[in-house]
Amino acid sequence: MERDIFAELTKLKKEMVISLMELVKIPAISPESGGKGEGEKSKFVESLCREIGFDKIIHYDTFSQGVKRPNLVAKIKGKKPARLWIITHLDVVPVGDLKLWKSSPFAPKIKNGKIFARGAEDNGQDIIAALFAVEALRNLNLTPERDIYFAALSDEETISEYGMKYLVKKKVFKKGDVFLVPDGGSPDGSLIEVAEKSLLWLEIKIIGKQCHASMPEKGINALEAGSYFIGKLKNLKKAFGKKDPFYTPSYSSFEPTKRLNNVPNINTIPGSDIFYIDCRILPGYKISEILAFLEKIKKDVEKEKKVKIKIKVIQKEKATKTEPGSPIVKNLAKALQKVCGVKPRIKGVGWGTCASFVRRIDYPAVVWSKVDGVAHQPDEYARIENLLIDSKVFADLFLQPI
Numbered sequence: 001m002e003r004d005i006f007a008e009l010t011k012l013k014k015e016m017v018i019s020l021m022e023l024v025k026i027p028a029i030s031p032e033s034g035g036k037g038e039g040e041k042s043k044f045v046e047s048l049c050r051e052i053g054f055d056k057i058i059h060y061d062t063f064s065q066g067v068k069r070p071n072l073v074a075k076i077k078g079k080k081p082a083r084l085w086i087i088t089h090l091d092v093v094p095v096g097d098l099k100l101w102k103s104s105p106f107a108p109k110i111k112n113g114k115i116f117a118r119g120a121e122d123n124g125q126d127i128i129a130a131l132f133a134v135e136a137l138r139n140l141n142l143t144p145e146r147d148i149y150f151a152a153l154s155d156e157e158t159i160s161e162y163g164m165k166y167l168v169k170k171k172v173f174k175k176g177d178v179f180l181v182p183d184g185g186s187p188d189g190s191l192i193e194v195a196e197k198s199l200l201w202l203e204i205k206i207i208g209k210q211c212h213a214s215m216p217e218k219g220i221n222a223l224e225a226g227s228y229f230i231g232k233l234k235n236l237k238k239a240f241g242k243k244d245p246f247y248t249p250s251y252s253s254f255e256p257t258k259r260l261n262n263v264p265n266i267n268t269i270p271g272s273d274i275f276y277i278d279c280r281i282l283p284g285y286k287i288s289e290i291l292a293f294l295e296k297i298k299k300d301v302e303k304e305k306k307v308k309i310k311i312k313v314i315q316k317e318k319a320t321k322t323e324p325g326s327p328i329v330k331n332l333a334k335a336l337q338k339v340c341g342v343k344p345r346i347k348g349v350g351w352g353t354c355a356s357f358v359r360r361i362d363y364p365a366v367v368w369s370k371v372d373g374v375a376h377q378p379d380e381y382a383r384i385e386n387l388l389i390d391s392k393v394f395a396d397l398f399l400q401p402i
C-alpha cells in the first residue's frame, strides 16, 4: 500500500507542478504590506479542494483595512475521530527590490528542477504537496487514520492576527488536535522544529537636540547617542550569553535592525534617532530580565550623553515547546526516515511560525518541510523534488496507525 501511494504521487508530479505554477501566479500580499490580500489565491485553493473532493469546506474569513482575509479549512474524514491539522499560509512577503530578481516574481519559471516565484517555497510548495497527498489517497480509495484538516490561512507573514490567531480566538481547535506546520525546515529534510525562542521587538527612541552641525555645542547629537546605545548591546549579549545546543542558533540574539530616517541634510545634527532591536531569547531567560538590563543601558546612556530615551515594546512572545517525545513528533520522524532516508534532528529555532500560537495553548505542533530555505529572498524557488517528497511525507503521516 505504501509503495502504491508513493507511486501514485510520483504519477501526479506533473500535475502538482502545474498547480504550483498556477498558484504562485496569484500575488497574495497583505493590505498591511500594501497588497490586495489573499482573496483570489484562496479561491484558487478552494477550487482545488473541490476538485479533489474534500468532505467539507469551512471558511473562517475576517477583514482588515476593509479587505477580506480568507481562512480556508478543508476536511477529509478519517477512520478515527482524532484530528490532524496541516497549517499552511496563503500570503507572501513583498517582492522587495525587483532589480535583484533574475526572473519575474509572479511569472513562475522552471529552471534546473526548480520553480522560481515569490511564494514558491513559502508556502506554495506545501499547500500543493498537502492537497495532492489527499488527492493520492482519494485516487486509491484510501481512508486516513484520523480526520485531516487542511488549512490555508491569511496573514502569516505579518502578525497572524487575521489568520492563525483568529482561529485560536474563534476556538476552532479541540482537545486532542495535533498540528503539522510545513513552513520551515532544512535542505535534507531532517530538521523537525518543536520549539521557538522567546521573541522581543523593541523601538528605541533617542531624544537629543537638533542644531547646526557647525555649532555642535548648541545641540545634542541623537544619532551619536543612539549609536553609543547600540554599541552597548554587546554587554547585553555577554550578560545573556548562555548556550543551548537544542536551539539553532544555540545562543540568544539581540540585533539592532531597522533605523528611521533622520535629517535630510548633512549640515544638521539630528535631534532624534529611532531604531529597533530584534531579540530571540533562549527559554532559560525571562523577557523581564532583558528589559531590566536594557533599562540600565538606557539610564547610563541618558546620563553620559544627556539625552532622553524611550523604550517601547512592539512585540513580545514567550518561548514555546512541544515535547520531543510526543506522538506527532514520532509519527513525523518515522515518515521522514522512510521517505527522505534521513535521521531526524529534533530542534528549537529562533524564528516564529503559526505553530507557536497553538503551542501556547498546549497543543502539540511540529514544523517541518524539505526546503533550501530561500523564503523571502529574491529569486525564491521551490525544488520540484521537494514538492514531491513533502507530499509523500504527508501521505505517509495520513496513513500511519495512531
Ligand SMILES: [Zn+2]
Residues within 6 Å of the ligand: 089, 122, 123, 156, 183, 375
Ligand atoms: Zn511561511
